[in-house]
Amino acid sequence: MPMFAYQALSRTGEELSGKMQADNTNAVAQALRTEGLRVLDIKEKRRTGFLGEENFNDWYATQRSVSTDSLIFFYRQMAFMLRAGLPLAECLQLAATQVSSPRLNLALRRMHRDIEAGQSLSSALGKHPDVFSDIAINLVVAGESTGELDVIMERLAVHLEKKSQLRKQMINAMIYPVVVILAAIGVAVFMVTMIIPKFAQFIQGRGKRLPESTQTLIDGAAFLRENGLTIIGVSIAIIILIFITYRTYKGRRWIDRILLSVPVFGKLIIYGSMAQLNWASSILMRSGITIFDTLKITADLIANKIYSDKLRQASDSVMSGRDLASSIQHPQMPSLVTHMIAIGERTGSLDRIQQELGIYYQNLLEIGIKRLSAMIEPAMILVIGGMVGFVYYAFFQALFALAA
Numbered sequence: 001m002p003m004f005a006y007q008a009l010s011r012t013g014e015e016l017s018g019k020m021q022a023d024n025t026n027a028v029a030q031a032l033r034t035e036g037l038r039v040l041d042i043k044e045k046r047r048t049g050f051l052g053e054e055n056f057n058d059w060y061a062t063q064r065s066v067s068t069d070s071l072i073f074f075y076r077q078m079a080f081m082l083r084a085g086l087p088l089a090e091c092l093q094l095a096a097t098q099v100s101s102p103r104l105n106l107a108l109r110r111m112h113r114d115i116e117a118g119q120s121l122s123s124a125l126g127k128h129p130d131v132f133s134d135i136a137i138n139l140v141v142a143g144e145s146t147g148e149l150d151v152i153m154e155r156l157a158v159h160l161e162k163k164s165q166l167r168k169q170m171i172n173a174m175i176y177p178v179v180v181i182l183a184a185i186g187v188a189v190f191m192v193t194m195i196i197p198k199f200a201q202f203i204q205g206r207g208k209r210l211p212e213s214t215q216t217l218i219d220g221a222a223f224l225r226e227n228g229l230t231i232i233g234v235s236i237a238i239i240i241l242i243f244i245t246y247r248t249y250k251g252r253r254w255i256d257r258i259l260l261s262v263p264v265f266g267k268l269i270i271y272g273s274m275a276q277l278n279w280a281s282s283i284l285m286r287s288g289i290t291i292f293d294t295l296k297i298t299a300d301l302i303a304n305k306i307y308s309d310k311l312r313q314a315s316d317s318v319m320s321g322r323d324l325a326s327s328i329q330h331p332q333m334p335s336l337v338t339h340m341i342a343i344g345e346r347t348g349s350l351d352r353i354q355q356e357l358g359i360y361y362q363n364l365l366e367i368g369i370k371r372l373s374a375m376i377e378p379a380m381i382l383v384i385g386g387m388v389g390f391v392y393y394a395f396f397q398a399l400f401a402l403a404a
Helices: 025-034 056-062 068-083 088-098 102-116 121-126 134-146 149-204 212-247 249-261 265-286 291-301 305-319 335-347 350-403
Strands: 003-009 015-021 038-045
Touching: 003 025, 015 025, 025 038, 056 102, 068 088, 068 102, 068 149, 088 102, 102 121, 121 134, 134 149, 134 265, 134 291, 149 212, 149 265, 149 350, 212 249, 212 350, 249 265, 249 305, 265 291, 265 305, 265 335, 265 350, 291 305, 335 350
Parallel strands: none
Antiparallel strands: 003 015, 003 038
16 A cells, blocks of 8 residues: 655644555545645655665666557557446556556556546656657547547557657668678678788789789778778767767757758658658647647657757747748758648648648658668679679789789
């Protein structure tokens, strides 16, 4: 049974404080009123059994993160149980027995306790910002006001599924080039350290003048062997510098602006950002969230700082009376988005149009990733093949020179 700390006033006006064990805050308040006390404040006191938590398992759970798949399962489960007519507290109690994530399980148990104490679901969610995002809390607030919590839970599940798909597509777009580049570097290192030194020793031992291509190959390999550690150190230093720069506000804006200008990759970032922006906005507005709040919440979802900052500025513009289409205009904002949003504002179908835009840009992202893979594969084959081919060319040039 949890412990609560309370503050109350006696009939004589004396302020009293103390502790009491009870099932929830309502039970504490009722007990104090029975004693003739006026309740001022009641707070649950967490047991500090292990580093501020009740026990080791709860502490360990707080150190874990919650996967997107676990949240999707939870939202789907809640939507099903709420549609079936189960009380909210019972839904949370059942959900806690079904989830596999220790962190989510701990959050659900504490939320169940808060709901039984008379708190709203949105306030219970708000106590766990490391588990539930702002969009989830705001949508639940809207669902509580409209009585459509089951619909909101379903929309949250769909939103997370779309977000997960976009993230996986972006990661897949980056993984393949990185793997191929690492393979090319591995081939180059193998040649420089194992093949070319033996080749150079064999050729130079003959005492003849080497062809220019052969000499270039040997000199290049020697340079890499002598300065390899320096090159690696400089590369690591540059990566660390970029990472530190990205942690600052100005640095992140500068890097994000450059990324948007990179051929091919920049287009993919734009497609991914537009898909997430429009899909999230459509869900929020369809649930009754104002355009001002929608822009604020969506700004936190967009990873690229250029778009994120523009959405925050647009929210202020909308608050001052400007329309949404003109508020989000930006050199990096696709004209299709602003034109379609303007149409949606005029026709009163903004949420539906943004949903269609989200689907459209997600399809463009999928197509772009396929094209990128199709472009990178032959390009990397040419690079690796060119490296190996040049070694063979230099080798046979040297053999022909020796035979002459």
